[in-house]
Structures are given as C-alpha cells and as structure tokens.
C-alpha cells in the first residue's frame with residue numbers, strides 16, 4: 001500500500017476540485033487530488049466522437065447571472081456561444097392532441113454553451129495544474145483524523161494531509177465514506193436530505209448527417225408532455241459542421257435497457273420529423289443514477305435542490321481540518337457549475353484565512 005503526504009487533499013476532480021486546485025497553485029501548499037473515476041470532470045462530461053459534434057452528457061448551459069463561472073471562463077480564455085432555440089418549437093401538450101409548431105416568445109435570459117464543449121473547461125483547468133498531483137481511480141473509502149493529521153484511505157492506497165476538502169455531493173460524502181470522528185449528527189441528517197442536482201437525470205443525444213429539423217415548419221426545439229423526451233434542443237457544433245439533437249429523457253426510464261430507450265426516442269422523433277429521424281449516425285446516453293460516484297438512492301423523499309446551499313456546509317469541521325465543498329454547498333447558484341466555482345473560491349478563502 002502506497003503512503004503519501006501533502007498539505008492538502010482534495011477529494012474529487014469535478015469542477016469544484018479542479019477549480020480549487022487551480023486557485024491553490026498560487027500558494028506554497030502541496031496539493032493532491034484523489035478522483036475515484038478513471039476520468040476527470042465528474043458531472044461535466046463531453047463526448048468527442050469522430051465526425052460528430054461534442055456532445056454533453058452532463059452540464060451544458062450557463063446564463064449571464066453565473067458570474068463566478070463567467071469570470072473563470074474569461075480568465076481561461078474560453079469562449080461561449082448562445083444556445084440556438086430558433087423562433088419556433090415543436091410542442092406536444094397531450095397524447096390525444098397532435099404535436100404542433102408554436103412561436104417562442106423572445107428569450108429574456110438566453111442560455112450559453114462553452115465553445116468546444118463543457119469539458120474544455122475541465123481540461124483547461126487540469127492543464128494548468130503544474131504543482132498539483134492528480135490521481136484518478138482512487139475511490140476514497142475513509143477519512144480519519146488522528147494526531148493532528150487527516151488520513152484518507154482509498155481502495156488501494158493511503159494518503160495523509162493537514163487538511164482535507166471533500167467535493168463529493170454531500171449525500172454521497174455522508175453515505176459512502178467512513179468518517180472518524182463522526183460528523184455532527186445535525187450535519188449528517190442535513191446531508192441525508194440534500195439533493196444532488198441532476199443525479200436522477202438521463203441525458204440523450206442523437207447525431208445526424210443532416211440537420212433536417214432546420215427547415216420551414218420545423219424546429220429542433222421540442223417540448224413534450226407526452227415524452228419519453230420532455231425537452232430537446234439543437235446540439236450542432238458552433239461551426240455547423242456536425243449535427244445533433246440533445247435532450248433529457250424522463251428519469252423513470254432508467255429501468256429499461258439502452259436499446260429500449262433508443263427505440264422509444266426514435267419513435268417520438270419519427271412522429272415529429274418522419275423517417276429521416278429514424279436513422280441517426282449515433283445514439284449516446286448517460287443514465288446518471290447508475291453512476292455510483294454521482295448518485296445513490298435516498299432513504300427518504302428528497303425534493304429537487306433540497307438543502308442546496310445550506311450555510312452549515314460553509315463551516316469547517318474537525319478544527320479546520322475538514323471542509324465540505326461542491327456545487328451543492330455554494331451560497332450562489334447551488335447545484336450548478338457556477339455554484340461549483342463559487343464553492344472553490346469560498347474554500348480557498350477559508351484555507352488562506354486559517355493558515
């Protein structure tokens with residue numbers, strides 16, 4: 001078993017963990033990031049298949065209100081572009097009514113995508129970590145405070161640090177990690193009812209040779225109360241070289257097989273666009289509730305965004321040796337990418353104040 005020491009251990013190489021490590025590069029502190037998955041990015045996951053546009057299986061959109069994220073993108077010289085909605089949408093109100101084309105009202109708060117895909121942000125942060133040690137496939141099992149230090153044990157190795165920052169969704173931290181000493185019971189109770197944003201979602205994307213939805217009397221924007229896809233959008237790349245439609249499938253279909261989900265979606269799209277929709281170049285999906293490093297079943301019913309941004313997450317624990325970060329803990333836009341950046345900034349402030 002390998003045993004390594006550093007000043008700071010960050011658990012999780014999602015947007016929070018990587019932003020924090022990027023900010024800590026300015027300090028003298030030695031930093032190790034332990035990531036459980038073989039890939040970095042967490043809930044940000046862009047696919048880059050040859051001959052297709054970058055396709056977002058996780059976080060996609062930001063708005064002008066997301067100022068923490070926007071300043072980080074600017075600092076990293078990453079560009080954004082508006083999500084194309086068109087001026088019409090296909091709207092399906094009820095199964096007994098045919099789908100109709102409706103005029104969309106002027107959008108007061110447009111959404112933007114990151115040029116090159118959301119993972120461009122993740123890769124750009126990772127590229128800038130010259131001092132940080134980033135180790136993947138290290139699933140953390142326990143975090144224990146002993147003799148003024150914190151020991152972190154993964155499935156294979158052991159790490160020691162002066163401070164540990166968890167960026168796991170709070171529910172996962174309290175339900176999958178053995179913590180010693182135990183966290184205050186009010187905090188574990190809070191975490192057991194803290195929603196992990198989008199953990200139940202199914203993201204789907206279909207790449208096509210031609211953007212047949214960009215035609216008069218058609219649209220790539222779909223809103224359906226019938227489903228199985230309630231919302232879908234054009235997902236072509238900025239240069240309009242490759243074309244795709246991307247949306248959410250009703251999360252209840254997680255029990256079906258991939259083939260069954262694909263067939264249901266193609267049937268829905270064929271209803272709107274005819275047979276040209278039935279032969280995509282590729283079909284991609286991510287069922288997030290099957291991702292054990294994002295989602296675990298709740299013991300009781302938890303509402304979307306429940307306890308996101310709770311102030312208890314922004315305290316430090318174990319005499320300043322443990323901090324709980326992550327998008328769900330942020331004071332601003334908790335659950336979103338902006339929240340992840342805001343959380344990283346807050347922890348940087350805590351660390352530099354306590355040192």
Ligand SMILES: Cc1cc2nc3c(=O)[nH]c(=O)nc-3n(C[C@H](O)[C@H](O)[C@H](O)COP(=O)(O)OP(=O)(O)OC[C@H]3O[C@@H](n4cnc5c(N)ncnc54)[C@H](O)[C@@H]3O)c2cc1C
Pocket residue numbers: 011012013014015016017034035036037040041042043044057058059060061062138139140141167168169172176197198199201202203288293294325326327328335336337338339340
């Ligand atoms: C389908 C979907 C769509 C979304 N759409 C949007 C959107 O359009 N706009 C937006 O702003 N936000 C969106 N979000 C939310 C956004 O993705 C998150 O706010 C953000 O990515 C969270 O970053 P994070 O680093 O805090 O958490 P995470 O990305 O969850 O990172 C936590 C990291 O910890 C790792 N980990 C977990 N357990 C362990 C363990 N035991 N040991 C070691 N490592 C571990 C995970 O693998 C992960 O890398 C979406 C999310 C999903 C899933």
